[in-house]
Amino acid sequence: MNISIDIALPNDAKEIIAFTKIIGAETDNLTFDGRGINSTVEASAQYIKAIQESPNCVFLVAKDENKIIGTASYNTFSGERKCHRGEFAISVQKKY
Numbered sequence: 001m002n003i004s005i006d007i008a009l010p011n012d013a014k015e016i017i018a019f020t021k022i023i024g025a026e027t028d029n030l031t032f033d034g035r036g037i038n039s040t041v042e043a044s045a046q047y048i049k050a051i052q053e054s055p056n057c058v059f060l061v062a063k064d065e066n067k068i069i070g071t072a073s074y075n076t077f078s079g080e081r082k083c084h085r086g087e088f089a090i091s092v093q094k095k096y
Helices: 010-026 041-053
Strands: 003-007 058-064 067-076 086-092
Touching: 010 041, 010 067, 010 086, 041 058
Parallel strands: none
Antiparallel strands: 003 058, 058 067, 067 086
């Protein structure tokens, strides 16, 4: 194994969507199932770009030999009274 952790890029969108189908089928503890997230490649790429442009958010991908095997993200809430709060999410394929 040669695992690296990188900032998610818009051109990772297609592989991230495929990854969600894999992990969605592996557990019942996500908000989606084996059909993955309900998003297009274009919409996912735009979402990743928005995260990149945000000073308070990050989206990371874990890769094994350039194949996405995990994701981690931190997103803050919007609005003046909630911007100090956020959500952290992490997903890793079972075999890792």
